[in-house]
Amino acid sequence: MDEHRVPKRRVSIEIAIAHAGRRSVSVFLSEFASHHAGPERVSDLLNGDADFIPTVVQGSDTTTFFQRLGLLCAWVAPDEEAQATEGPAPTEHGLELTFSDGTVIRGQVGYVLPPERSRLIEFLNEAPAFFRLLAADRVALINKRHVTQVVPLDG
Numbered sequence: 001m002d003e004h005r006v007p008k009r010r011v012s013i014e015i016a017i018a019h020a021g022r023r024s025v026s027v028f029l030s031e032f033a034s035h036h037a038g039p040e041r042v043s044d045l046l047n048g049d050a051d052f053i054p055t056v057v058q059g060s061d062t063t064t065f066f067q068r069l070g071l072l073c074a075w076v077a078p079d080e081e082a083q084a085t086e087g088p089a090p091t092e093h094g095l096e097l098t099f100s101d102g103t104v105i106r107g108q109v110g111y112v113l114p115p116e117r118s119r120l121i122e123f124l125n126e127a128p129a130f131f132r133l134l135a136a137d138r139v140a141l142i143n144k145r146h147v148t149q150v151v152p153l154d155g
Contacts, residue, residue, distance in 0.1 A: 011080055012058065013042055016072040018101045018146060025055035025064070042076045043141050046130040069129065072099050074141045081132060081139040091118050094153035095133065100146045106153065107135035120152060 008028035016022050030040040045053060052065040090110035097105050109131065111123045123131075124144065133140045 009039070010056075011042060011076070013080075014075040015055075015066065016074075016099075016103065017066070017070060018072055018099070024058035025066075026058065027053060027055055038082075041081055042074060043081060043128075043130055043132065046071070046074060046141055046143075047128045069143065069145060071143055072101065072103060072146045073105070073133075073143055074130075075135070075138045076141065078134075078137070078139050081141070088112055091120075091123075093120055096151040096153055097133070097142060097147050098149040098151075100148050105133070105135055105140060105142075107133035107140060109133050120150075124150060 008030060010026045011029055012024065012026050014022055014024050027042060027045060029042070029045060035044065046068060048068075051068060053068050055064050055066060056062065057064055090112050092108055092110045094108055095106065097107075099105075109123070111118075111127070111131075113122060113126070117126075127144060129145060130141045130143055133142050
């Protein structure tokens with residue numbers, strides 16, 4: 001093994017690109033995250049500094065580079081986006097999101113903010129570029145820069 005090579009693990013995800021549909025691709029994640037304990041998550045990659053993300057198209061060996069901020073969202077298996085469960089209970093909301101291309105997605109968001117700033121509007125304004133939304137049996141990593149409307153579903 002090359003001593004200068006960083007080991008990576010291959011993770012399958014589905015991405016949505018504005019006006020270009022969905023693609024099944026694999027991304028490559030580090031065994032260790034730089035900002036938290038444990039392995040790097042897809043959300044770490046999407047919220048990182050790189051403008052372009054290398055992927056491999058499912059069913060081929062074709063490498064494709066996607067502009068990170070051009071993605072509407074990415075769907076991942078829940079075990080790939082496991083978060084620490086210690087600490088205060090999160091504030092949760094059911095949401096319906098409309099993207100700039102008209103796509104609509106529904107799901108549940110959970111977040112922890114100080115009590116004096118725990119309203120949904122504060123979360124939306126303070127969240128990283130990509131935030132987690134539990135949608136059916138997957139986690140959707142939502143690019144908030146492409147969200148044009150948020151409708152709370154829990155009254």
